[in-house]
Amino acid sequence: MDLKTMRSLCLLALVFLAVPAWAQLQKPTAEIRRFQVEALTLRDVTFLFELAVKNPYPVDLAFSGMSLDFSVEGAKVFSAQSQGGFKVAARKEKSNTFTVTLAYDAIIKLVKDYAAKEWLNTVIDGVLVIPLPKLPGLPKDVRFTYKLEKKIPAIKPHVALVGFAVKPPSAAQVAQAIAQAGKKADPAKAQKVFADVLAGKKPEAPVIDPAELDVPLSVSFTLEIRNDAKGALSFQKLGYELFVNGESLVLGDSSGVAQEGARTLVTVTNTFSSKKLSKGVRAIFSDRKGSFEVKGSASLKLPDEIRKEPVPLAFQESGTFSMK
Secondary structure, three states: OOHHHHHHHHHHHHHHHHOOHHHHHOOOEEEEEEEEEEEEOOOEEEEEEEEEEEOOOOOOEEEEEEEEEEEEOOEEEEEEEEEEEEEEOOOOEEEEEEEEEEEHHHHHHHOOOHHHOOEEEEEEEEEEEEEOOOOOOOOOEEEEEEEEEEEEEOOOEEEEEEEEEEEOOOHHHHHHHHHHHOOOOOHHHHHHHHHHHHOOOOOOOOOOOHHHOOOEEEEEEEEEEEEOOOOOOOOOOEEEEEEEOOEEEEEEEEOEEEEEOOEEEEEEEEEEEHHHOOHHHHHHHHHOEEEEEEEEEEEEOOOOOOOOOOEEEEEEEEEEEEOO
16 A cells, blocks of 8 residues: 555545444435325315434524426426425424425416316425535535425316396285384385396385395205316305305305205305495396306315325416306
C-alpha cells in the first residue's frame, strides 16, 4: 500500500469518526398511512391523504409538503404543490391529514370518450422532499416517492326541477291564520286571494296580503339528477334546500328516490309559510317560470375496493324551471 492510499484511508476514517452514530445509521421515514376518496360532489372529487413522518434527529424537521400529479385514464389533469406540510419535533413521530380536490371539468376536457366510461382509473404520483438538518455527514435532503391508484365514478351531471306546484290552502286554514294574526277579513274572500296569487292572477278583491298571514302551503316537485356519463349515482335519501328566484323556500329530507336509467328522480312534498310569498317568489306564479338553486346531500355507496364506507355526496346546482 503506497503512502497516498494510506493517507486517503486515514482521512476517510477521521471523517467517519467525526460523524455521530445517529447521522450514520438513521434517516427519517415517511409513509402514506391512509389514502381514500373522502367526498364527492357532482362537480369534483376530494381525496384524503394521511402522511406520517418519523424524525430520528435531536432537532425539529419541517417541510412544506408533497407535490402531487394526478393522471386520469393516462392523461395528466392536475398538479398540486406543497400539500400537507408540517413540523415534526425532535425524535418524535407525527402524522398529518390533508385533502386535495380534483375537478371533473378538468378530467372531461382531457379524457377521451369520457361519457362512455363508468369508472375512471386515477393515478397519483407523489413526491416528498424533507430538508435535513445542517449536520456533518447528512445530505441536504431526503426524497420519498409514492404511486397511488384509485377508481372514481365518471360524472357529467344535469339537474332539473320539474313538476313544481303549490296547492292553495283551504278556507279553514286561511280562517285560522286570520284569527291568529288578529286581522279582520272574510275567510272565503281571503282564500280566493290565495288561489288567485298561486294561479298567477291579480286578485279581484285583495282583502288580505298573503305574506301577512302564516298559512301552510303545500309544495311538490321532482328533482331530476341525470348523469350523462356512466357512473352510478344511486342513493336512498336526499337532504335538500330549494331556493326559487334567489330565496329559500323549503328544506328537508326525501326518501322518495327512484332510479330510471341514467336519471335519479327525487320526489319532494313539503310545506312553506305564506310569509315567504315575497315579490320574488310570487313572480314565479305570474310568469309561470323562474330560477332555482338546490343544495343537496346524500351518501353514495361505491364498490368496497374503492371505499367500504358510504361516501358523502354534496352538490349545489342551479337552473331554470317552468310551471304548467
